[in-house]
Amino acid sequence: MKTLDVITSNKGKYREYEEKLSSTFVVKMNNVHYPEIQASRLEDVVHHAFEYLEDYVPLMIDDSGLFINRLKGFPGVYSAYVMKTLGCEGILKLMEGEEDRKARFECVIGLFDDEKRLFKGICEGRISTKMRGDMGFGYDPIFIPSGYDFTFAEMETDRKNKISHRGKAMKALLDHLER
Amino acid sequence: MKTLDVITSNKGKYREYEEKLSSTFVVKMNNVHYPEIQASRLEDVVHHAFEYLEDYVPLMIDDSGLFINRLKGFPGVYSAYVMKTLGCEGILKLMEGEEDRKARFECVIGLFDDEKRLFKGICEGRISTKMRGDMGFGYDPIFIPSGYDFTFAEMETDRKNKISHRGKAMKALLDHLER
Numbered sequence: 001m002k003t004l005d006v007i008t009s010n011k012g013k014y015r016e017y018e019e020k021l022s023s024t025f026v027v028k029m030n031n032v033h034y035p036e037i038q039a040s041r042l043e044d045v046v047h048h049a050f051e052y053l054e055d056y057v058p059l060m061i062d063d064s065g066l067f068i069n070r071l072k073g074f075p076g077v078y079s080a081y082v083m084k085t086l087g088c089e090g091i092l093k094l095m096e097g098e099e100d101r102k103a104r105f106e107c108v109i110g111l112f113d114d115e116k117r118l119f120k121g122i123c124e125g126r127i128s129t130k131m132r133g134d135m136g137f138g139y140d141p142i143f144i145p146s147g148y149d150f151t152f153a154e155m156e157t158d159r160k161n162k163i164s165h166r167g168k169a170m171k172a173l174l175d176h177l178e179r
Numbered sequence: 180m181k182t183l184d185v186i187t188s189n190k191g192k193y194r195e196y197e198e199k200l201s202s203t204f205v206v207k208m209n210n211v212h213y214p215e216i217q218a219s220r221l222e223d224v225v226h227h228a229f230e231y232l233e234d235y236v237p238l239m240i241d242d243s244g245l246f247i248n249r250l251k252g253f254p255g256v257y258s259a260y261v262m263k264t265l266g267c268e269g270i271l272k273l274m275e276g277e278e279d280r281k282a283r284f285e286c287v288i289g290l291f292d293d294e295k296r297l298f299k300g301i302c303e304g305r306i307s308t309k310m311r312g313d314m315g316f317g318y319d320p321i322f323i324p325s326g327y328d329f330t331f332a333e334m335e336t337d338r339k340n341k342i343s344h345r346g347k348a349m350k351a352l353l354d355h356l357e358r
Contacts, residue, residue, distance in 0.1 A: 036217040
């Protein structure tokens with residue numbers, strides 16, 4: 001079996017990938033730093049990262065973001081930075097009094113093996129009016145997926161993974177590997 | 180005289196640089212696109228851009244940002260993106276009810292000639308409680324420089340340039356060229 005470098009510094013994320021991919025690859029965590037560019041699409045960030053990571057092929061990376069309609073897609077590809085600076089509180093403040101609360105989470109997984117492939121998952125939903133729940137991480141306490149009345153942070157991981165952006169991107173990757 | 184490529188797509192900015200630098204270089208506008216990385220410091224963005232622009236040496240680039248204390252430096256190196264999405268109104272909303280309104284504008288000019296050099300200018304100030312003035316651009320209507328009671332957007336360009344982050348970075352560059 002080939003060894004696959006999963007490029008991440010997040011152990012929880014790594015374990016999840018390891019579990020799903022270990023029937024296809026010998027999975028290895030690699031927390032090498034790579035530059036993320038300022039772009040408006042996650043796809044561009046991942047493609048640009050590929051260039052820096054050629055030494056580690058075959059490899060896998062991912063990037064996620066929350067895109068809020070009323071804020072023209074903010075925080076988008078800068079979601080991690082905005083979480084560190086403004087946090088969920090800042091997003092709620094920006095959304096105060098806004099009726100259009102539509103938002104979506106996007107995840108792009110990049111697999112760089114014989115060729116470069118992207119797998120995208122999208123989860124539509126809305127921004128809550130206050131933080132709710134203590135599971136998950138990041139923007140989970142303020143994101144309510146479409147068709148539900150509770151936030152990602154109020155959902156068990158297994159249940160969330162079935163409808164989440166990352167769960168869907170992962171499924172697309174696994175479907176590809178099975179083919 | 181050497182030809183200097185000023186890397187920018189902003190004609191107003193270009194004309195200003197041309198005026199100041201034409202006694203030292205034959206100045207040329209070059210709006211080639213280069214990737215900006217996600218980083219916390221402008222210096223890192225400029226250094227990273229240098230790598231992409233080696234074909235155009237000698238060249239000059241600049242990058243600016245507004246760093247707000249209470250928001251942990253937000254919007255910082257992402258100021259241009261945040262201006263396009265949240266705008267001044269979004270910043271004012273985030274700062275509603277905040278007593279600590281300290282902020283600073285930073286500008287880093289990068290000159291890549293025989294060697295790579297950075298020139299930095301900082302302008303300390305505070306965020307106003309509402310937009311004022313119609314001169315300037317970007318965050319000028321909500322930034323009040325220290326020692327003044329009006330915003331950058333209420334100041335004539337010449338006056339603003341004497342105290343602004345970009346004016347100071349430019350002065351540092353000119354001092355270097357005269358040496």
